[in-house]
Amino acid sequence: MAYASRFLSRSKQQLQGSLGVLQQHNAIPVRAFAKEAAPPSFKGDEMLKGVFTEIKNKFQAAVDILRKEKITLAPEDPAAVKQYANVMKTIRQKADMFSESQRIKYDIENETKEIPDARAYLLKLKDIRTRRGLTDELGAEAMMFEALEKVEKDIKKPLLRSDKKGMDLLVAEFEKGNKKLGIRKEDLPKYEENMELSIAKAQLDELKSDALEAMESQKKKEEFKDEEMPDVKSLDIRNFI
Numbered sequence: 001m002a003y004a005s006r007f008l009s010r011s012k013q014q015l016q017g018s019l020g021v022l023q024q025h026n027a028i029p030v031r032a033f034a035k036e037a038a039p040p041s042f043k044g045d046e047m048l049k050g051v052f053t054e055i056k057n058k059f060q061a062a063v064d065i066l067r068k069e070k071i072t073l074a075p076e077d078p079a080a081v082k083q084y085a086n087v088m089k090t091i092r093q094k095a096d097m098f099s100e101s102q103r104i105k106y107d108i109e110n111e112t113k114e115i116p117d118a119r120a121y122l123l124k125l126k127d128i129r130t131r132r133g134l135t136d137e138l139g140a141e142a143m144m145f146e147a148l149e150k151v152e153k154d155i156k157k158p159l160l161r162s163d164k165k166g167m168d169l170l171v172a173e174f175e176k177g178n179k180k181l182g183i184r185k186e187d188l189p190k191y192e193e194n195m196e197l198s199i200a201k202a203q204l205d206e207l208k209s210d211a212l213e214a215m216e217s218q219k220k221k222e223e224f225k226d227e228e229m230p231d232v233k234s235l236d237i238r239n240f241i
Contacts, residue, residue, distance in 0.1 A: 058095035065091050067238055073211055074233045075204035085200035100199050101192045104132060118148055118159040118170060134195070138181050147173035208232055 069087045074080040092099055098106060107128050115121045122144055129136065136142075151170045152159050159166045178184070211232050218224050 058097070061094040062091045065094060069238075071207075071237045072233055073204060073208040073235060073237075075201050075208055080233075081197055081201045081204060084204050085197055088200060088203075089196070099192075100132070100196060104128065104134075107132075116160055116162070118161055118167070119152075121161060122148060138183065140177070140181060140183065143177035143181060144174060147177055207237075211235055 065087065069083075069090070071084055071087060072080040089099070091097075108125065111128065112121050112124050115124060122141075125144075126141060129141070147170060148159065150173055151166060154169065155163075155166050159170060161167060215229050215232070219227075219229060
């Protein structure tokens with residue numbers, strides 16, 4: 001216990017690294033960590049002040065929640081993962097931030113709006129999926145490309161998104177493929193929840209790794225050599241804040 005107490009009091013740098021993980025995964029806006037900004041030298045000072053005030057308030061809301069909620073660094077424990085996911089969800093709601101699925105939807109809408117043809121559209125979806133680190137375990141992506149190949153073969157030309165009749169054919173093929181894969185529209189909320197849990201588990205993995213690395217670093221110091229390292233699950237992140 002003595003080691004744990006001293007570790008918590010001496011690991012502010014590691015805490016900043018761990019909170020950095022939360023920044024990278026959109027739990028807390030990165031800009032919110034700036035304690036002060038350079039005074040603006042152009043008109044619109046009040047607008048900028050409003051923006052920074054909003055960011056500060058969102059960050060404070062996130063910190064207030066993290067001070068109250070217990071996070072257990074146990075990515076192997078489904079209950080701990082679910083608790084962490086719920087805490088992050090509460091933070092997003094209080095700070096008015098996107099969930100991962102909402103961010104993906106936003107990316108799709110913004111990055112595909114100028115794409116004229118269906119093939120380029122599907123390739124962009126693949127790019128977004130890869131970029132966000134999502135896996136296609138069901139094989140839905142391959143199914144969509146197969147459906148597009150079939151439709152383009154039938155219409156004997158590349159499919160444009162403005163081609164309503166052709167797009168209706170493609171959607172019909174998608175629905176056939178979804179049925180074969182067992183994908184139902186009413187199950188989408190469940191898929192979204194599972195995705196959020198997967199992301200939460202990955203974040204907990206990274207936080208746990210950071211904590212273990214910090215403890216190993218402290219253990220190498222002369223003053224800690226004779227002390228036993230605590231179980232990482234016993235650490236309480238609320239003591240860092």
